[in-house]
Amino acid sequence: MRELSLHLLDIAENSISADASRIVISVREDLVADELWLEVTDNGKGMTAETVAKVLDPFVTSRTTRRVGLGISLLKQAAEACNGFLSIDSELGKGTKLTAKFQHSHIDRMPLGNLEDTIITLILGTPAVNWVFFYQFNDQIFEFDDREFKEALGDLPLSDFRVIEFVSNTIKDGVQEARNITTKKGVVYANH
Amino acid sequence: MPTIKSIDDLKRLREEAQKVKELRDQTGKTQIIVGMGTVGIAAGARETLKSILTFIEEQRLPDIILRQTGNIGLGGQDPVVQVILPNAETVTYGKITPAMATRIMEEHVVKGNIIQEFRIEA
Numbered sequence: 001m002r003e004l005s006l007h008l009l010d011i012a013e014n015s016i017s018a019d020a021s022r023i024v025i026s027v028r029e030d031l032v033a034d035e036l037w038l039e040v041t042d043n044g045k046g047m048t049a050e051t052v053a054k055v056l057d058p059f060v061t062s063r064t065t066r067r068v069g070l071g072i073s074l075l076k077q078a079a080e081a082c083n084g085f086l087s088i089d090s091e092l093g094k095g096t097k098l099t100a101k102f103q104h105s106h107i108d109r110m111p112l113g114n115l116e117d118t119i120i121t122l123i124l125g126t127p128a129v130n131w132v133f134f135y136q137f138n139d140q141i142f143e144f145d146d147r148e149f150k151e152a153l154g155d156l157p158l159s160d161f162r163v164i165e166f167v168s169n170t171i172k173d174g175v176q177e178a179r180n181i182t183t184k185k186g187v188v189y190a191n192h
Numbered sequence: 193m194p195t196i197k198s199i200d201d202l203k204r205l206r207e208e209a210q211k212v213k214e215l216r217d218q219t220g221k222t223q224i225i226v227g228m229g230t231v232g233i234a235a236g237a238r239e240t241l242k243s244i245l246t247f248i249e250e251q252r253l254p255d256i257i258l259r260q261t262g263n264i265g266l267g268g269q270d271p272v273v274q275v276i277l278p279n280a281e282t283v284t285y286g287k288i289t290p291a292m293a294t295r296i297m298e299e300h301v302v303k304g305n306i307i308q309e310f311r312i313e314a
Contacts, residue, residue, distance in 0.1 A: 001233065071230040120245070121228070121260060125226070125259055148199060152199045152202040153202060154210070155209065156206050161250075163196075164249045166202065
């Protein structure tokens with residue numbers, strides 16, 4: 001995969017497969033500490049320690065285990081190649097939290113890519129899940145919980161063109177605003 | 193219809209939509225499903241889905257249900273797109289690029305003509 005956003009989409013698909021009803025996607029860019037954090041937290045069925053060990057090992061993952069995340073080992077390798085790590089905290093019946101950390105300025109770090117499209121795909125394509133998207137750029141935070149907006153929709157489908165427009169604009173503007181405000185303040189970044 | 197800027201706008205839109213719904217016959221909706229497994233994502237399924245969303249938005253198409261799902265289970269055919277017109281059978285398309293998805297929207301979803309050369313056995 002070419003973008004971390006595509007990895008996020010893939011990790012979130014695992015949460016959907018785990019029958020989660022609420023999934024929180026968190027992306028934090030801290031240019032002062034030179035860190036990039038990705039987190040996907042769900043309330044799905046969770047995994048045993050054995051399964052967690054399995055999905056973290058690329059050599060164990062085979063076609064038959066693909067449903068529980070071929071992509072996780074790929075993301076783990078990508079994080080470790082950038083002075084980071086990937087960890088999974090999971091409990092059967094409770095849910096799973098996956099965390100990946102990267103050195104933000106690492107030359108091998110994949111670009112974040114099109115974060116907006118990943119979030120829009122998840123929100124609009126999986127109506128049954130309550131999505132929470134948290135984005136932080138240095139000290140600026142954008143948060144979108146789709147619960148209120150879905151309640152307001154009622155019978156109107158998520159794929160109504162006006163709804164698509166609304167969600168796309170909200171996510172795009174939110175992320176861009178968080179990035180712009182920080183830039184305008186003229187913060188000096190440690191890695192520049 | 194003005195652009196939606198707030199939750200209140202959405203609520204108004206919902207009320208309007210309900211009125212229209214009551215007036216109209218229950219003709220059903222078109223369903224479009226995009227496979228979004230690991231392989232699909234790596235093959236560009238997100239961009240394919242985005243092009244479908246963009247088409248719906250730009251053409252202001254009503255009555256479409258778009259969903260994404262995990263692996264559809266057709267190895268080597270990703271990105272996979274399925275179209276189900278009201279009262280019609282499921283048509284499965286394979287290796288669908290964003291440009292091909294736009295054509296499926298124009299030909300199949302809008303005009304009702306299945307594009308045989310994109311079709312795969314499901």
